[in-house]
Amino acid sequence: MADVSVKKGLTKGLIKLTVLLGIGFIFLFVLGRLLPAPSEDGYRVFPVIGSRVWVWIIAQLHLNFAAFVLGVPIFAVSMEYLSWRRSDGRLDRIAYDFTKLFTLAYTITASIGTILLISLPVLYPKFMDHMMRILGPTWWLYIVVMYVEVMVCYYYYYSWHKMKNNKGAHVAIGGLLNIMGVIMLLITSSWVGYMTTPGGVSETGELISRWHAIKTHMWIPLSIHRLVANVVFGAGIAASYAAYRFIVSETDEDRAYYDWMGYTSAMISIGFSLILPGVGYLLGVEIYSFNEQMGIQLMGGFFAWLWVMQAILIGAILMFVNYYLWISLNKMPGGERYFKYVKYLFIVMLLGYAVWLTPHSIALSLDEARKMGTYHPVLGNLGVMAAKNTAVVITYLVTFLSFAIFKMSNKEPVVSWAKLGNALRIIIVAGSTVAVLAIGVYSYMVSSSVRVKVLSPIQFGVFFLSIIALFILDAKMFKNAKIIGAPRWGKMPERSQYALIGITVTFTWLMGMMGYMRSGGRQYWHVYGIIKDTSPDAFLPTHGFAAVVTSILTVIFFALMGLLFYGIMKLEKKGGQGGAKA
C-alpha cells in the first residue's frame, strides 16, 4: 500500500467509519419509510432466503471478522513488546505484518457491521425496540468505543515507523487498542448474554435493573471464552496468511520469513486453545445454573450431535497441528533423530481422537437399536465426559510433547546431568499420563458435580503442571546447549502449509456451528423466556441445514479473506513495503 502519514491515516479512518455509520442510518431511515410496515407481531421478511438466514450469515461473518480484529492485536502488541525489549527486527516485522492485516480487516468488519446494523432493525423492529429499551445506553457506548478503537488502531498502524525510536509509547498505544477491544467485546457479549440468559427485567420484559440486564449469567464466561477464542482464531488466520504467502513466495528469503510467521502464529493459536476447554466448561456451568433445561438441550438433547461434530473437528485440528510439528522436524538439523518417537505419539493421538469422537447418542437403524439397546456396553462408556476429558488431556499432552521435540531437535544438552534430565522428563510424562488416566477412571465412580467441579479441573491442572515442569526442565537442560544447526526456515513442503490453512478453515466452520448451537439454545425466543419469536422462522433448523449455511458463510468468509490477502500483496507491490510512512 502506498505510504501514508499518521494524520492522513487517521483522517481516512475517521471518514470511513463516519461514512459507514452514515450510510447505515440513512438506509435505516429510508428503508423504514419505503418498505411496507412490519407485520402485526413485528417482522419484515427478507426476500428469497428469509430474514433468519440473512441475519445469520451477516452476523456470523461480522463476528468472524470482529474476532479477527480483536484477537490479532493482542499478540501483535505482545510481539512488538518482545521486539522492543529484545531489539529483534524479525519480531518487529511480524508484529507489523499482523497489524497490517487487522487494520485493513477493520474496513471489511465495519462494512459488514453496517449491513447488520441496517438489517436487524428493519427485519426485526419489535425485538430491536426491546433491546434498545433495555440495553440502549450500551449501544451508544459501543459507538463511542468503536470510534476510539478505530482511531487508536489507525494511529497505532500509521505511526509504526514514525515512532520506531519511541517504542515504549507505541506499545502503550497498542495496549490501549487492546483495552478498547476488550470493552467492545464486553459490550457485545452483554447483548448476547441478555438474549440467552436474561436478567434485570420483569416477566413481561419491563426493565427493573439495567446493570442486572448487562451482568447476566453468561456475560463474563462468554466474554472470556470469546476473548481466548478470538486469539486462537486470529492467530489461525494469521497462520493461513503466512501459509498463503509461503506458497506464492518467489524467493527463499520470503519463504523463510513466512514459514517462521506461520509457525509462530500456529503455536500462538494452539497454545491459547489449551485454555478453551476450561473456559468452555465455565460457560456451560453458567448456562446450567441459569436454566438446566437449556443446559440439557445444549449438552445432551437436540444439540448433542454438535459436540460429536466438535470432537471430530478439534481432533482433526490437533492432528493437523501435530502433523505440522512432525513435518517440521525435516527442517531441523538433527530432527531425524526424533522421527522414531513420532509413531508412538501418533498412536496415542489416534486412540485419543477415537475416544473423543465416540458419540454418546448414536444414530441407529431399528435393527441396531434392537441389538444394542440404548447404550452400547463399550461405546456408551467412551461417550461420556469422564472418557472425553481424559482423551482431550492426553492428546494435548501429546501435542505439547510434539512441540517440545521440535524445539529440542536441533540441540544437544551439555549439562552434566543430561541423563538425569531425560529420566526426569520420562517420569513427568509417564507420571502425568498415569495420573490423568487414573483420575479419568475414578471420574466414572463419582457424581457429575464432583466430576465437573473437582476432577476435571484436577486433570487439566495435572496437565498444566506437567507442561510447566517440562518447560522449566528443558530451559535448564538446554541452556547453552550445543546447536547442531539453525532451523532451515523455508525448507518445508507445501503440504505443511495446507495443514495450517486446514486448521483455520476448520476453526471457522466450528465457530459457525457453535454459534448456531449457542443461538439455538434460546429455541423459539428472541430473549429467552421474555420475548417470544413469533416469526415464520420460530423453529430450530436441522443440523444439516445449519451445516449448509455454516459452510456457505465459511466460503464467503475465506473469499473475503482471500481478497484481503490479495489486496495487501497488490498494494505492497505498488508501494514497496507500503503502509505507514517512516
Added chain:
Amino acid sequence: MLKIYPVIAIIGLVISIGSVIRKSPFFNFTGILVCIYGLLKSAEYVMPALPSQVILMYMAMSFFSFFIYFSIQEETFKAFLEPMRAVFADDNKALLRVLIVFIGLPLFAGYLTYVKVKPTYDPPVSARIVHPEPPSQMDFRGKSVNVLGLENPLRKDAANFAKYVEEGKKIYYQNCFFCHGDDLDGKGHLSQAFNPVPLPFRGTDTIAQLPESFVFWRVSKGWRGLPAGSGPWNSSMPSFEDFLTEEEVWKVIMFIYDSTGNKPRSW
C-alpha cells in the same frame, strides 16, 4: 460358519506387514485400513455389533490420520504416491491402468451408487436424542409444575429417607421392573418387545447424567411428553401420572438412584 471379519483383519495385517518388509507405504496404509475395518466389524463376536455410523466415523478418522502420517517424511510420501503415479503414468502399466482406472473405479462408483439408491424396506437410520430437552413447565394431573429448578420434596425429609426408598422399591416392582428389570439394568421380561429397549439405570451414563426434575418429567409424561424432535416412536414409556401420585413418582425416583448407587445431577 466362517467368521469373515477376523479373516479380513488378518489379511489386512498380512498386507501391512508384507508392505513394511517391501517398503511400500501405500500398501501398508491399505493393509492397516483393511485390518482396522476387520477388527471393528469383528467386535460383534464378543459384544453387540458396533453401529455402522460409528464404524464409518472410525474409518474416516483412520483414513485421514494415517494419510497424513505417511506424508510426514519426504521419502516416505514419495514412496506412498509411487504406486498411484505408476498406474497413471508408466508405459508398462497400461493393462493395470485400464483395469483400475477404466474398469475397477467406475465399477466401484457404480456399486456405491447402486447401494445408495436401491430400494430398501428398512426404516431410515434415526439420530436418536437420548436426553430430550424437558419443558420448563408441565402439568401433573391438572396441577401446573415448574420443571425448571424442580427438586424432590421428599429429600428434605432426611429422617424418612430409608422409608421413602423402601416404598419406592415396592412401587418399582409393581410398575417398572417388567421392563427395566429386576436388577435395574433395562433387561426386564418385556424389554425385548420394545425398540429401543428400556433404559438401564445402572452405570454412569443414564440417570447419573440427569437431574431428578428431568427423571420426574420422563416418568410422569412418558412417550407422550417427548418433544417433537425425539418423536413418540423413540420411547414406549407409559405416562405414569395416569397410575401414580406425585409423591409416588418421587419415591420411585429415590429408589432407582439409591439402589444403583447413582446421585442425581446437581447442576
